Amino acid sequence: MSNGKHPPEWQPAALPKDAVFASSVMDGVAGGHDGLPGQQSGATATPVTRRRHLTTPEYVSGVRGGDRTILARAITLIESNAPAHMAQAQEVLQALLPFTGHALRVGITGVPGVGKSTFIETLGIMLCERGHRVAVLAVDPSSSVTRGSILGDKTRMEALARHPNAYIRPSPTGGSLGGVTRKSRETMLVCEAAGFDVILVETVGVGQSETMVRGMVDFFLLLMLAGAGDELQGIKKGIMELADALVITKADGENRLRAMTARADYARALHYLTAATPGWKTPAMICSALTGEGVAELWDDIERFYKVTSASGVFAERRRQQTRDWLHALIEDYLRSRFFNHPAVKARLSAVEAAVVAGTLPVTAGAQALAQAFEETANG
Numbered sequence: 001m002s003n004g005k006h007p008p009e010w011q012p013a014a015l016p017k018d019a020v021f022a023s024s025v026m027d028g029v030a031g032g033h034d035g036l037p038g039q040q041s042g043a044t045a046t047p048v049t050r051r052r053h054l055t056t057p058e059y060v061s062g063v064r065g066g067d068r069t070i071l072a073r074a075i076t077l078i079e080s081n082a083p084a085h086m087a088q089a090q091e092v093l094q095a096l097l098p099f100t101g102h103a104l105r106v107g108i109t110g111v112p113g114v115g116k117s118t119f120i121e122t123l124g125i126m127l128c129e130r131g132h133r134v135a136v137l138a139v140d141p142s143s144s145v146t147r148g149s150i151l152g153d154k155t156r157m158e159a160l161a162r163h164p165n166a167y168i169r170p171s172p173t174g175g176s177l178g179g180v181t182r183k184s185r186e187t188m189l190v191c192e193a194a195g196f197d198v199i200l201v202e203t204v205g206v207g208q209s210e211t212m213v214r215g216m217v218d219f220f221l222l223l224m225l226a227g228a229g230d231e232l233q234g235i236k237k238g239i240m241e242l243a244d245a246l247v248i249t250k251a252d253g254e255n256r257l258r259a260m261t262a263r264a265d266y267a268r269a270l271h272y273l274t275a276a277t278p279g280w281k282t283p284a285m286i287c288s289a290l291t292g293e294g295v296a297e298l299w300d301d302i303e304r305f306y307k308v309t310s311a312s313g314v315f316a317e318r319r320r321q322q323t324r325d326w327l328h329a330l331i332e333d334y335l336r337s338r339f340f341n342h343p344a345v346k347a348r349l350s351a352v353e354a355a356v357v358a359g360t361l362p363v364t365a366g367a368q369a370l371a372q373a374f375e376e377t378a379n380g
């Protein structure tokens with residue numbers, strides 16, 4: 001705005017273009033109402049109220065009591081990388097641990113666009129209406145880059161997000177795969193302690209996230225498109241062998257017949273693969289999140305899976321193995337980072353690399369030399 005002369009509000013209707021006025025209008029203050037730089041001038045900006053620090057017992061009773069705000073804050077605490085937060089997060093988890101483990105944990109994977117979020121919304125609403133309490137977690141190891149698509153997903157599950165029995169949490173932005181894994185697993189435990197009895201975990205990224213989510217759920221669901229070709233869907237035999245059910249999505253309208261054909265093809269293919277879970281024959285099914293066809297049947301199968309594997313002990317043993325694997329993965333992460341960040345290793349690594357590449361040093365001897373350098377000063 002200029003500080004020049006402006007026409008007054010009560011100007012006559014018809015004026016010559018170059019009319020001159022005696023009144024001047026002062027510029028408003030730039031920025032916010034208080035004249036400070038306008039960082040918060042957006043209509044959506046929320047006022048910054050400094051939230052009171054919660055004690056560990058407050059977190060625990062809030063989560064146990066079903067307080068959504070405290071649940072969200074507990075998850076934020078778990079997702080924090082600040083050392084002080086990590087220490088308190090572990091205290092909270094320790095206290096919540098006796099109340100965890102009572103949910104059925106279901107992982108849902110498939111290429112982007114296959115219909116995971118839409119399927120989760122349809123299944124989630126059905127379960128909520130049956131009285132279940134459903135928590136939906138997204139897991140995306142690349143989420144620091146693709147944050148936008150996750151927010152998009154959350155709006156796609158709009159009806160579910162509004163349901164009082166549901167809770168939707170987007171993927172943590174964690175950087176490393178190990179970081180995202182830890183945060184997702186701990187978030188799942190907190191949701192269980194809050195009384196959610198079904199946890200649906202959507203893999204958002206492609207690639208690594210499948211095995212990672214398989215490692216934290218009881219039942220793993222692979223969604224597929226009819227007629228898209230295995231190559232296009234990134235479906236390797238390996239991923240089919242992780243699945244406890246294979247579901248052809250979007251089986252509605254003109255696509256329904258093609259979905260039936262694909263179902264039969266996959267059922268045949270499954271015949272030759274090792275089942276993901278001992279004592280469970282991985283079925284191939286069709287479903288439509290739009291018409292709802294196949295969704296209730298799939299849930300029946302998941303419940304049957306729970307009964308069969310609980311009776312055989314496979315269910316509990318898988319969970320024990322997953323917990324052991326998680327412990328080992330954390331130890332390996334810790335050791336790897338200690339090793340590669342160690343000054344003696346850092347000082348020698350590139351020379352050893354060059355020597356083994358040049359063929360002047362055997363690889364084993366190179367690794368031994370670095371390990372020795374590490375151990376000699378590891379406690380220093």
Ligand SMILES: Nc1nc2c(ncn2[C@@H]2O[C@H](COP(=O)(O)OP(=O)(O)O)[C@@H](O)[C@H]2O)c(=O)[nH]1
Pocket residue numbers: 110111112113114115116117118119153156249250251252287288289290291
């Ligand atoms: N016809 C039909 N379209 C669907 C169905 N499920 C999802 N879609 C559509 O497929 C697109 C991708 O779905 P989305 O759930 O975001 O897939 P995601 O990337 O796997 O989470 C969206 O445009 C949906 O509306 C379905 O059952 N039938």
Ligand SMILES: [Mg+2]
Pocket residue numbers: 116117118153202
């Ligand atoms: Mg999605």
